[in-house]
Amino acid sequence: MQSTMADGDLTIGRLLRYGGTVQGRGTVRTWTGADTRSETYAEVATRAGRLASALRSLGIDGDQRVATFMWNNNEHLEAYLGIPAMGAVLHTLNIRLAPEQLSYVVNHAQDSVIIVDATVLPLLEPVLPTMDSVRHVVVVGGDPATLEAPAGVTVHGYDELLDAHEPQTDWPALDERSAAALCYTSGTTGDPKGVAYSHRSIWLHSMQVCAAQTMALTARDTVLAVVPMFHAMSWGLPYAAMMSGASLVMPDRYLQPEPLAAIMQAERPTFAAAVPTIWQGLNAQLEQHPQDISHLREVIVGGSACPPSLMRAFEERYDVPVIQAWGMTETSPLGSVARVPSWAEGDEAWALRTGQGQFPASVEARIVDDAGSVLPWDDEAVGELEVTGPWIADSYYSPDGQSDALQANFDDGWLRTGDVGRITPDGFLTLTDRAKDVIKSGGEWISSVELENILMGHPDVVEAAAIAIPDEKWQERPLMTVVLKDGSSTTTEQLRDYLAPHLAKWQLPDSWAYIDEVPKTSVGKFDKKRLRARFQEGDLTVEHL
The missing domain is CATH 3.40.50.12780 (ANL, N-terminal domain)
Known part of the structure; x- marks a missing residue:
C-alpha cells in the first residue's frame, strides 16, 4: 500500500x-x-x-x-x-x-x-x-x-x-x-x-x-x-x-570561569551545556564569589564522565540539576542522555543519573567482546560499545575512497566507539572506560573512570586521572595522578583510605604522582596519552605505597 x-x-x-x-x-x-x-x-x-x-x-x-x-x-x-x-x-x-x-x-x-x-x-x-x-x-x-x-x-x-x-x-x-x-x-x-x-x-x-x-x-x-x-x-x-x-x-572567546559567571548574571540563561572541566572551574569560581544561578533549569554535561561529586555540588549548593549525556563527533553527537524515569527513586535514580543514560529511539546499540561476539544487555556483561542509526556515521570522509585504516573503525554498518561499558535490559548505558585507557591487572579490568570519579569527590582534590603502568607481577597497575588544592596537606595514605570503602582492595592504586594540572585535549578532555608519555619519559615523580 x-x-x-x-x-x-x-x-x-x-x-x-x-x-x-x-x-x-x-x-x-x-x-x-x-x-x-x-x-x-x-x-x-x-x-x-x-x-x-x-x-x-x-x-x-x-x-x-x-x-x-x-x-x-x-x-x-x-x-x-x-x-x-x-x-x-x-x-x-x-x-x-x-x-x-x-x-x-x-x-x-x-x-x-x-x-x-x-x-x-x-x-x-x-x-x-x-x-x-x-x-x-x-x-x-x-x-x-x-x-x-x-x-x-x-x-x-x-x-x-x-x-x-x-x-x-x-x-x-x-x-x-x-x-x-x-x-x-x-x-x-x-x-x-x-x-x-x-x-x-x-x-x-x-x-x-x-x-x-x-x-x-x-x-x-x-x-x-x-x-x-x-x-x-x-x-x-x-x-x-x-x-x-x-x-x-x-x-x-570568554570561556574562563569569571566571565562565564558574569554572562550568567547578565543574561540569566535557563539551559547550558559544556564539558565537565568548564563546570569544575565555574564551581570553584562560585565558591570564591557566590552568586545565584538558580535561573538554570538544568545543565547538560558531556565529552567525558562527570564526577558525581560535581553533580551533587551543583544540585545541593545552587539548586541546578546536572544531566549527563554521552556522544561523539561520529554520533552528531547525541548518543544517550541520563534522564531518570518515574519508576526510579533514591539510590537507583542516582545510579542512573551518574551513568551515561538511555538511548533514544533512533540510536541502536550493542556491546561486543574481543572476538566480536554480541553480549547481552544484562547490566553485567562488559564490552566495547557499538552504535548505528540515522545520525550515526558509517564511514569517514575521504576524498580518495576509504582506506582500510579508516574502515577499521566500523563493523558492518556499526560504529566502533572505543568506549567500554555495560547496558541494562531497558537500555541504560554505563561506560567504565575508553578501550585504550582500560587498566588490566592480573587479567581483571580496573576502571580508570571509576577511580577518578571517586577520588574527585575528596574536598582537597581538584583533578585526578588514572593511567595503566607496567607491572612485573600483574602486567598493569593503576598510576593515580592528582592535582590538589593550593595549600592542601592531604597525604597519599589519606587519599587511598578515601578510595578504600568504594573499591576492592586489589583495585586500589599503589602508585601516585602529584601534578599541577591534568593535560587536556583540544576539546577539554583529560589527555591520558600525554600523561603516559610523561611517565615513560620519567617526567613524573612517582610515589609507591
Missing part, C-alpha cells in the same frame, strides 16, 4: 526559512566582555542570505567546502545556516588543533574559503601558506589588511562583503542525504578523521535534541552554548535552537 503523505526534503534551507519566520523573534546574543550584541533570528536569516550571495560571488557554486575558524558568536551562527542552505558544505575548524593538524584538515577537506574571527588570526596566519586549496579568507570583527596572505589568496572583511550583496532567499532544492557540514575528530591518535553530516541527519538530530527525553528545548528557553561550535557541531544546539525558538547566548 502506498503512503498518502506529501514529501519534502529535510534541508538546512528549510530550517532557515522556518527559524527566520515562525521563530524569528528568538535571539542570538554574543558576549563582548561587558555586555552582549544581539540579533533576532529573522535578522540572522537575512544575514545568512547575504553571506550565501557573497560566497557565490567568490565562486562557491556547488558543494565546495567553506571553513569557519571562529568562536561561538552571531556570525558563526550565520555561517552555520547560510553555508549549507546554499548547497555548500560548512567545515568547522577546531581553534585548538596543533598547526600541522589544522593544515592537514584544511587540505584534506579541500576548503576553498575560510571565515575567521580576527581574534584568532595569529593562529591562522602562520599556517595559511600551507593550505593549498584556500583562495579566499573572510575576516570577522577586525581589519582584513592586518592579514599577510600568501599569493593567490584574497582577503575580505566580513561585514563589508555582506553589505555589498542582497540576501538570497530562494534556497535551492537539495538532496537531504547530501553533505551539509563537515567536522573532524580531535586527532588524539593519528590524523583527525572527517565526519560529514547530511541535511537529513542534522534535521533528525535537532528534533531529538528538542525532545523532552533529551534536552527539552522550547521557545521559553535561553541556551548558554559554551560547548564550542567547532566541536561536534556544538552538540547540535544552534540548529535545535532555530527549530525550537530557544534563544542563544554565545560566549565568544
Whole structure:
C-alpha cells in the first residue's frame, strides 16, 4: 500500500526559512566582555542570505567546502545556516588543533574559503601558506589588511562583503542525504578523521535534541552554548535552537570561569551545556564569589564522565540539576542522555543519573567482546560499545575512497566507539572506560573512570586521572595522578583510605604522582596519552605505597 503523505526534503534551507519566520523573534546574543550584541533570528536569516550571495560571488557554486575558524558568536551562527542552505558544505575548524593538524584538515577537506574571527588570526596566519586549496579568507570583527596572505589568496572583511550583496532567499532544492557540514575528530591518535553530516541527519538530530527525553528545548528557553561550535557541531544546539525558538547566548572567546559567571548574571540563561572541566572551574569560581544561578533549569554535561561529586555540588549548593549525556563527533553527537524515569527513586535514580543514560529511539546499540561476539544487555556483561542509526556515521570522509585504516573503525554498518561499558535490559548505558585507557591487572579490568570519579569527590582534590603502568607481577597497575588544592596537606595514605570503602582492595592504586594540572585535549578532555608519555619519559615523580 502506498503512503498518502506529501514529501519534502529535510534541508538546512528549510530550517532557515522556518527559524527566520515562525521563530524569528528568538535571539542570538554574543558576549563582548561587558555586555552582549544581539540579533533576532529573522535578522540572522537575512544575514545568512547575504553571506550565501557573497560566497557565490567568490565562486562557491556547488558543494565546495567553506571553513569557519571562529568562536561561538552571531556570525558563526550565520555561517552555520547560510553555508549549507546554499548547497555548500560548512567545515568547522577546531581553534585548538596543533598547526600541522589544522593544515592537514584544511587540505584534506579541500576548503576553498575560510571565515575567521580576527581574534584568532595569529593562529591562522602562520599556517595559511600551507593550505593549498584556500583562495579566499573572510575576516570577522577586525581589519582584513592586518592579514599577510600568501599569493593567490584574497582577503575580505566580513561585514563589508555582506553589505555589498542582497540576501538570497530562494534556497535551492537539495538532496537531504547530501553533505551539509563537515567536522573532524580531535586527532588524539593519528590524523583527525572527517565526519560529514547530511541535511537529513542534522534535521533528525535537532528534533531529538528538542525532545523532552533529551534536552527539552522550547521557545521559553535561553541556551548558554559554551560547548564550542567547532566541536561536534556544538552538540547540535544552534540548529535545535532555530527549530525550537530557544534563544542563544554565545560566549565568544570568554570561556574562563569569571566571565562565564558574569554572562550568567547578565543574561540569566535557563539551559547550558559544556564539558565537565568548564563546570569544575565555574564551581570553584562560585565558591570564591557566590552568586545565584538558580535561573538554570538544568545543565547538560558531556565529552567525558562527570564526577558525581560535581553533580551533587551543583544540585545541593545552587539548586541546578546536572544531566549527563554521552556522544561523539561520529554520533552528531547525541548518543544517550541520563534522564531518570518515574519508576526510579533514591539510590537507583542516582545510579542512573551518574551513568551515561538511555538511548533514544533512533540510536541502536550493542556491546561486543574481543572476538566480536554480541553480549547481552544484562547490566553485567562488559564490552566495547557499538552504535548505528540515522545520525550515526558509517564511514569517514575521504576524498580518495576509504582506506582500510579508516574502515577499521566500523563493523558492518556499526560504529566502533572505543568506549567500554555495560547496558541494562531497558537500555541504560554505563561506560567504565575508553578501550585504550582500560587498566588490566592480573587479567581483571580496573576502571580508570571509576577511580577518578571517586577520588574527585575528596574536598582537597581538584583533578585526578588514572593511567595503566607496567607491572612485573600483574602486567598493569593503576598510576593515580592528582592535582590538589593550593595549600592542601592531604597525604597519599589519606587519599587511598578515601578510595578504600568504594573499591576492592586489589583495585586500589599503589602508585601516585602529584601534578599541577591534568593535560587536556583540544576539546577539554583529560589527555591520558600525554600523561603516559610523561611517565615513560620519567617526567613524573612517582610515589609507591
